[in-house]
Amino acid sequence: xGLLDGIGRHLGGVFAPLFEPAILHxxxxxxxxxxxxxxxxxxxxxxxxxxxxxxxxxxxxxxxxPNPDDEITxxxxxxxxxxxxxxxxxxxxIIQGRPL
Numbered sequence: 001x002g003l004l005d006g007i008g009r010h011l012g013g014v015f016a017p018l019f020e021p022a023i024l025h026x027x028x029x030x031x032x033x034x035x036x037x038x039x040x041x042x043x044x045x046x047x048x049x050x051x052x053x054x055x056x057x058x059x060x061x062x063x064x065x066p067n068p069d070d071e072i073t074x075x076x077x078x079x080x081x082x083x084x085x086x087x088x089x090x091x092x093x094i095i096q097g098r099p100l
Contacts, residue, residue: 019060025071025078035060036074039094055079057095061086065093072097 019035026032036059057074059066065086066072072079072095079097086093 019058020075022057022059023073024059024066025073026066027069028071032063034062034072036072038074053099054082055097055099057097059093059095061090061093065090066095071100 019037022034022036024032024034036057039056039058041053041055055074057072057079059072066081066084068081068084070081072081074097078100080100081095081097083096084093085095
């Protein structure tokens with residue numbers, strides 16, 4: 001058992017009131033309520049079927065972190081996740097996504 005085991009869930013619970021409700025769409029088969037906060041947006045190169053805008057968000061992860069096969073609905077807009085960075089303690093993930 002590592003030092004960081006369990007700390008991530010505790011930290012996520014402490015910071016949850018600072019984040020907005022969001023829906024994580026796991027591989028198109030299951031929807032999971034999460035808490036997330038948009039951290040910025042920038043223009044990026046176009047990809048087939050995806051607009052050039054790239055958003056960055058922090059997602060509290062009470063379970064397993066999101067992956068690039070998932071999508072997330074933030075502030076009423078659904079995004080395809082294109083990159084995920086995870087926190088060693090397991091409290092959150094930083095994602096990059098493109099609006100659908």
